[in-house]
Amino acid sequence: xxxxxxxxxxxxxxxxxxxxxxxxxxxxxxxxxxxxxxxxxxxxxxxxxxxxxxxxxxxxxxxxxxxxxxxxxxxxxxxxxxxxxxxxxxxxxxxxxxxxxxxxxxxxxxxxxxxxxxxxxxxxxxxxxxxxxxxxxxxxxxxxxxxxxxxxxxxxxxxx
Numbered sequence: 025x026x027x028x029x030x031x032x033x034x035x036x037x038x039x040x041x042x043x044x045x046x047x048x049x050x051x052x053x054x055x056x057x058x059x060x061x062x063x064x065x066x067x068x069x070x071x072x073x074x075x076x077x078x079x080x081x082x083x084x085x086x087x088x089x090x091x092x093x094x095x096x097x098x099x100x101x102x103x104x105x106x107x108x109x110x111x112x113x114x115x116x117x118x119x120x121x122x123x124x125x126x127x128x129x130x131x132x133x134x135x136x137x138x139x140x141x142x143x144x145x146x147x148x149x150x151x152x153x154x155x156x157x158x159x160x161x162x163x164x165x166x167x168x169x170x171x172x173x174x175x176x177x178x179x180x181x182x183x184x
Contacts (some may be wrong), residue, residue, distance in 0.1 A: 035067075037142065037162050037173060039074040044160060046118040050079055051121040053149035057087040062101055063117035072142055072164075076113050079103055090132065091120040117142025117162075129170065137165040 051059045061079040065072060078101065081163055083091040098115070105114045118141060122130070124154040127147040129137075143163040 032181070034121055035070060035072060035164050035171070035173070037072050037074065038178060043074060043077060046117055047077055047144070048146055051123070052147050053146060054075045054082075054121070056123050058082055058084070058089070058091040058123060059146075059148075060091040060093050060118065060120040060122050062098070062115055063119055063144060064101075064113040065116045066112045066114055067116050072116055073112075074116065074142075077119065077120060085134060085142050088123070093120075115141075117144065119144035119146065123148060127159055129161075129163055129172070133163075134170055135169055137163065139165050139167045141165065 028125065031130070041050065047061075050061070053059075057138075059079070060082050061077055063074050064076040064078060065074040067073065078097070080097040081094040082091045083094050084090040101115045105111065118138070120133075120143075122145060125147065127145045129143075129145065133143065141164075143165070145161050147159045164171050
């Protein structure tokens with residue numbers, strides 16, 4: 025699978041600065057383990073808007089160096105999405121932290137990426153004092169390649 029450092033995917037991500045701060049807060053509270061959860065929102069072919077996040081239990085055998093989102097939480101969200109298909113809080117991706125590393129994809133992150141889902145990686149140990157753009161990265165797997173996109177926080181995401 026290819027990993028591109030350019031935003032060639034034509035997918036733009038909108039996320040509020042307040043949501044990023046709260047995700048980093050969770051990652052800092054969960055140190056030294058990898059934090060993880062679901063990104064909720066809505067999307068069309070070119071824009072993904074994150075409107076909320078849902079922290080999840082990390083069920084990986086070694087939570088210091090890996091994450092695995094509790095599958096029951098994912099199934100519960102998928103059922104909720106099916107029950108309310110017009111909701112602006114549908115599962116559109118996942119997030120996790122790299123407690124001692126950068127916000128770049130690891131080989132495991134690449135192999136575990138879900139097609140057509142966003143993935144946000146946070147490097148919390150370098151974000152204790154606030155948000156810095158290069159400490160967050162969104163990735164998107166289109167089925168063939170994984171594209172890296174820098175996070176550009178906004179005051180409020182574009183909602184509709």
